[in-house]
Amino acid sequence: MSGLFITIEGIEGCGKSTQIRLLKSHLESRGRVVEVTREPGGTPIAEAIRAILLDPANSALSPTTELLLYEAARAQHVDERIRPALEAGNVVLCDRYADSTTAYQGAARGLPAASVDALHTIATRGTWPRLTIVIDVPVEVGLRRAGHRGASDRIELEPVEFHERVRAEFLQLAEREPDRVKVVNGVESENAVAEVINCLVDAVLEEPNSKRTYVLGSRRRRKTPRGARNGQGGQLRERDRRRL
Ligand code: Z5A
Numbered sequence: 001m002s003g004l005f006i007t008i009e010g011i012e013g014c015g016k017s018t019q020i021r022l023l024k025s026h027l028e029s030r031g032r033v034v035e036v037t038r039e040p041g042g043t044p045i046a047e048a049i050r051a052i053l054l055d056p057a058n059s060a061l062s063p064t065t066e067l068l069l070y071e072a073a074r075a076q077h078v079d080e081r082i083r084p085a086l087e088a089g090n091v092v093l094c095d096r097y098a099d100s101t102t103a104y105q106g107a108a109r110g111l112p113a114a115s116v117d118a119l120h121t122i123a124t125r126g127t128w129p130r131l132t133i134v135i136d137v138p139v140e141v142g143l144r145r146a147g148h149r150g151a152s153d154r155i156e157l158e159p160v161e162f163h164e165r166v167r168a169e170f171l172q173l174a175e176r177e178p179d180r181v182k183v184v185n186g187v188e189s190e191n192a193v194a195e196v197i198n199c200l201v202d203a204v205l206e207e208p209n210s211k212r213t214y215v216l217g218s219r220r221r222r223k224t225p226r227g228a229r230n231g232q233g234g235q236l237r238e239r240d241r242r243r244l
Contacts, residue, residue, distance in 0.1 A: 002209055003086035004032075005127065006201065007097040010135040011167050012156055013146030014186045015193060016095050019135060022194040023201065027091050030205070035085040038095035039073065043080045046073040054153035061154070067105040067119065074098065074123040083127055098124055099132055099173055099181070104155065107169035108162045128180075131204050133197055134170045135186035139163045 006023075008016045024034045040050040049069050052058060061069075074097070085092045098120045106116040137145075139160055146156060174181040184196050 002089045004091045004131075004204065005082065005086055005094070005129040006091065006204075007094045007099065007129040007132045008135065009096060009099050009103075009132055009170055010186060011137065011139060011142040011163050011170070013142035013144070014135040014137045015145070015190065016135060018190055019133075019193060019197055020093050020095055022190070023093060023197055026194070026198050027093075027201070032205075033088075033090045034093060035081075035090050036093045036095075037077070037081055039077060039097055039100065040070055041073065042077040042082075042094075045080075046077045049073040049076075054155065056152070056154045056157060058154060063105065063109045063111055066109070067101065067111055067116065070101050070105060071119040071123040074101075078124055078127050083125075086127070094129070097129060097132075099134075099170065102173065103166045103169040107172075108158070108165040130180065131200065132173075132177075132181045133200060134174055134181060134183045135193065136167070136171065136183050137186040139167060141187060 008020055008023075010016055020036055024036055027034045039046075040053055041047045049072060053061070053066065053069055053073075082092055082094070101120070102113070102116055105111050106113050143156075143160070143163065146152075171183060174183045182200050184193055184200070186193055188196075
């Protein structure tokens, strides 16, 4: 594949959509064809799954069902939209991708990392971003920004501790995979954040094509079992094994 796959991650309200808009203009000014998409969603079928996932009325959705639905939406998105765009040589800018599942369903919900990784393998078919930008903001900042939009979706209604676990996992991802995952301070002004992101993206654009598309097999595995840092490792894994 000759395109460039970039994902933007972070807790809700961190400024992903804003930065994707700015990055799209930056890339277009450099003559690139840019396809902007999002997860869950990006195709009619995946958007239908999104509606189920985010509907606050679906409070009975089990963690395992939630995980499978995010991955099902991703599988459709990868096959129908992401891979064809990359094969056409375009830049794909995706608002959230598999790292969100690792952070939300894995770290925050406590589902086992090995199961989440196995589903990533199936859903992505090895289609992995060359660059992932994590826009980092404190949880209270993200929730305050998102709160200005009005009604909350099902995930936004989770308690603050849930969003803290998501944020911590994104930061850990950057430690585990420093070549792919870069953290940007999202508390700065929109333009200041955009400037840092443009530099990161420009550096990748200057690389040879062969470096650009990651496959899952090349990702570094986590060093410590998830949950261990919270002092809950054993309990979580035992409970989650039963869940799955
Ligand atoms: N989810 C999951 O659990 N598992 C998965 O695998 C995937 C997703 C893929 C999708 O929700 C939910 O699904 C998400 C995770 C979960 N839920 N949560 N939490 P979504 O797509 O509807 O929403 P979101 O991804 O969380 O993003 P968002 O809330 O729309 O926010 P954002 O795109 O990061 O932020 P924004 O819209 O660009 O900015 C928010 C506001 O802040 C806006 O008024 C901006 O003008 C302002 N803003 C932006 N940047 C700045 C700066 N730098 N300074 C000041 N103000 C700013």
